[in-house]
Amino acid sequence: MKLVAASSLTEAELARARQIYFDGFAPHLRASFDDDLLADTALVLVDAKPLGLAVLRVLADTGWVYLRYFTVGEKGRGLGARLWTHLRDEMTVAGYTRIIYDVEDPAQPGIGPAAELVRHRRIAFYQRIGAVLAVYEHRYGMAATDPVVAETLRLSGLSYSRADPTFQ
Secondary structure, three states: EEEEOOOOOOOHHHHHHHOOOOOOOOOHHOOOOOOHHHEEEEEEEEEEOOOEEEEEEOOHHHHHEEEEEHHHHOOOOOHHHHHHHHHHHHHHOOOEEEEOOOOOOOOOOOOOHHHHHHHHHHHHHHHHHHHHHHHHHHHHOOOOHHHHHHHHHHHHOOOOOOOOOOOO
């Protein structure tokens, strides 16, 4: 598997990447694929065919990038973790020091059960790959058990448990 620029894909591969994007996000969350996303840094995880898509926007000269979209075609196969690893490595090599992202609030009033479930799954994914605690650990050198980190997690509705090996 490797991460490639969307601009290097064939038309058929780009159509597959577009479908992964459409399948990964509800219509109200999507930007125009061809006119908007491809103008940013659009990277595709490929292994004979496109498997996942990450779209990033460089945040001026801060050394940071904003992760606009992140999705894979087949959930539950570890592709998201692989895409994240490749993306993180690629951004490090390119000299970026932070990847900033957000996740929609699963407690937002007026969303249905399906949207709530998707939002909870996205948060759980970022917890599994260690992205929730990465800023504390790598930027500030603080462990998950530090009282400040623990309180922040508690106030955010998250928790850390040594008994939960999926939480990093």
